[in-house]
Amino acid sequence: MQPHFGQQRIRCWSATGRLTWTSDDAGIPGLFDCYALNVSGTTAWACPYTDFPLVEIRPDRTHRPLRVWANRVRGTKAAAVHGERVAFYGGYGEERDRLAHGEIMETSVEPSDVGLLTLPDGSAPGRRRVVGRGGRIYVQG
Known part of the structure; x- marks a missing residue:
């Protein structure tokens, strides 16, 4: 999975280079750039600019391959998800x-605490x- 800049979409390729999924017609709100992208197995998580929703992409799932949660945290550079908890870094x-x-609630991400690294x-x-x-989120100085 990698962002494809300039054409407002996210695409997923197989290990052999075959296009397996694209966000065309996926209805991701405010997708102009992908500030945060996290890949874990066959699942990708993204927080695309400008609206920064939390987006779960599972192209291997035939029912609901894409889920979107509204998110008030802006400027996220990295995101990590564990179960129903999420961490956002940056702003x-x-x-x-x-x-x-x-x-992670039914339709939105509800912030629980905020600090500075x-x-x-x-x-x-x-x-x-x-x-x-x-x-996990890795920060390398």
């Missing part, structure tokens, strides 16, 4: 190092690379 401006947790001395991490994989 705009002073929320660049925000770590927000939430609960800091180094042991309390300073901001500085230049970083952030990746979500499975139920």
Whole structure:
């Protein structure tokens, strides 16, 4: 699974390079870019710009391969999902190092707590690379 920029879609290819799924006609709200993408097995999670909904993509599931939850956390650079819990990393401006947790409800993600990621001395991490994989978010300084 990888974002396909410039054409407002997300696509999934098999290990042999065959296109297996595309978000064309999927109805993902505000899909102009994909800020956060997490792949775990055959499931992908995304938070696309501009509306930043939490999107679950399971192309191997014939019934409801796509599920979308409204989300108030904006600017997410990485997301990780474990069961009904989700963590979002990133944001705009002073929320660049925000770590927000939430609960996946029926139609939306409800934030439960928010904090800022800091180094042991309390300073901001500085230049970083952030990746979500499975139920984890990795931040590399």
